[in-house]
Amino acid sequence: MISKESASKILAEGLKTGADFAEIYIEDVNQLSLGLDDSRLERAVQGNDRGAGIRLFFGNLVTYAYTDVLTEDSMLEAAKSAASAGTSSGKNQVIDLTEKKSSLDFDIKKSFDNLSIDDKAAILNQIDEVGRAHSPLVAQVFGRYMERSRKVWIYNSEGLYVHDNRDFVEMMMGVIAQKDGVLQRSFMGFGGQVGLELLDNNDPIEKIKEAADSAIRMLDAKPAPVGEMTVVLPNGWGGVLFHEACGHQMEADFITNGASAYANKVGETVASPIITAIDDGTIAGRRGSIRFDDDGTSSQRTVLIENGVLKEYMWDKVEARRVGRDTSTGNGRRQSYRHMPMPRMTNTFIDAGEHDPDEIIENTKHGVYVKSMAGGQADITRGDFVFNATEAYLIEDGKLTTPLRGATMTGNGPEVLKEIDMVGTDLALDPGMGMCGKGQSARVSVGQPTVRLPRVMVGGTGE
Numbered sequence: 520m521i522s523k524e525s526a527s528k529i530l531a532e533g534l535k536t537g538a539d540f541a542e543i544y545i546e547d548v549n550q551l552s553l554g555l556d557d558s559r560l561e562r563a564v565q566g567n568d569r570g571a572g573i574r575l576f577f578g579n580l581v582t583y584a585y586t587d588v589l590t591e592d593s594m595l596e597a598a599k600s601a602a603s604a605g606t607s608s609g610k611n612q613v614i615d616l617t618e619k620k621s622s623l624d625f626d627i628k629k630s631f632d633n634l635s636i637d638d639k640a641a642i643l644n645q646i647d648e649v650g651r652a653h654s655p656l657v658a659q660v661f662g663r664y665m666e667r668s669r670k671v672w673i674y675n676s677e678g679l680y681v682h683d684n685r686d687f688v689e690m691m692m693g694v695i696a697q698k699d700g701v702l703q704r705s706f707m708g709f710g711g712q713v714g715l716e717l718l719d720n721n722d723p724i725e726k727i728k729e730a731a732d733s734a735i736r737m738l739d740a741k742p743a744p745v746g747e748m749t750v751v752l753p754n755g756w757g758g759v760l761f762h763e764a765c766g767h768q769m770e771a772d773f774i775t776n777g778a779s780a781y782a783n784k785v786g787e788t789v790a791s792p793i794i795t796a797i798d799d800g801t802i803a804g805r806r807g808s809i810r811f812d813d814d815g816t817s818s819q820r821t822v823l824i825e826n827g828v829l830k831e832y833m834w835d836k837v838e839a840r841r842v843g844r845d846t847s848t849g850n851g852r853r854q855s856y857r858h859m860p861m862p863r864m865t866n867t868f869i870d871a872g873e874h875d876p877d878e879i880i881e882n883t884k885h886g887v888y889v890k891s892m893a894g895g896q897a898d899i900t901r902g903d904f905v906f907n908a909t910e911a912y913l914i915e916d917g918k919l920t921t922p923l924r925g926a927t928m929t930g931n932g933p934e935v936l937k938e939i940d941m942v943g944t945d946l947a948l949d950p951g952m953g954m955c956g957k958g959q960s961a962r963v964s965v966g967q968p969t970v971r972l973p974r975v976m977v978g979g980t981g982e
């Protein structure tokens with residue numbers, strides 16, 4: 520993006536007033552999104568966003584300045600601005616930059632221009648037609664196509680230079696079904712850090728039919744029972760509960776400020792012994808995968824919890840420096856060049872267990888099986904959560920019976936994690952739609968096998 524000579528000069532400018540570390544982060548993002556709402560295809564939104572951020576460390580003091588003009592002069596100005604916090608009159612340093620390559624193969628097979636915008640819009644129109652024709656109970660169809668190419672370059676005063684390409688495609692489609700004044704919404708989606716081969720491996724037409732069937736089944740659902748009961752959560756997207764209600768508390772900023780239930784607990788039992796949990800940024804094709812994080816650290820697989828024992832937190836450079844660690848775990852991520860990195864999850868999941876998923880249902884006398892979940896809300900520093908099921912069934916004597924509407928689950932993540940008593944063999948990651956908000960937004964994956972929570976408060980107010 521810029522020459523090594525330019526980068527070296529900008530870093531040297533940043534170090535002039537006494538900073539002990541300087542970094543340039545450059546980003547170039549291209550995005551296309553197409554929306555379909557109530558049979559209307561919205562105009563394609565195409566955008567480019569590029570810029571650079573200069574970050575300096577003066578011990579634990581961090582300063583940041585950014586620019587959307589990618590010229591050497593403009594970046595030198597940003598470096599001067601970030602350096603104005605320093606007081607010493609420094610010497611001119613020469614930074615020798617060496618490119619570090621990743622061994623991870625995330626290459627996409629079919630580039631975005633294999634289909635025209637009209638071709639992509641035609642897929643949405645087809646979703647609309649098929650969804651409407653599927654049943655007279657389908658009142659509305661909606662859908663979205665999005666592709667995003669994010670290229671980043673990072674240079675720092677330790678001599679590091681890395682480049683990463685992150686390409687994403689995602690599709691979401693859903694319906695609103697209606698009967699006797701009852702409305703039921705259901706949606707499906709898929710995505711990943713892939714090219715248009717995503718559409719070879721996932722069929723949007725099958726997915727819209729599935730979404731319609733799910734919404735129609737739920738039209739006849741009964742209100743969910745209220746009270747404390749056993750809940751079986753689905754594999755894949757069900758892992759969003761672990762992500763929101765437990766995972767955030769293993770991010771190092773919540774650890775170093777003492778807010779987390781997991782602070783100072785490494786080596787202690789914090790979960791049921793059948794729980795192993797992992798954050799892995801190295802899985803090809805996944806939304807949360809990164810060759811390098813936004814600090815320039817190689818991404819890695821980090822075991823967070825092993826057989827119930829807390830092993831490690833997720834670190835970025837700032838928090839690692841704060842506690843004197845030599846290395847971070849490669850979890851420093853940022854929304855854009857306008858932001859500084861912070862510790863964030865990548866692809867985070869509960870690992871496979873020993874129980875056949877059918878056996879988990881068969882062994883449950885009375886409870887609720889959640890087939891699909893919408894998002895929910897969690898206080899990420901405490902882990903208190905409220906999640907809504909979009910499709911749920913009563914479990915009676917080991918069998919799925921009545922469909923339930925509006926089931927909400929309430930609890931505390933770290934408490935629930937200690938109580939999980941069955942973990943399935945059917946580990947899956949979510950279909951590739953996950954977006955995490957923590958002041959900044961980040962693409963992530965979540966996952967888990969089927970798991971059983973012996974006691975969770977279920978309410979009936981999810982609508």
Ligand SMILES: [Zn+2]
Nearest residue numbers: 762763955956
């Ligand atoms: Zn999150």
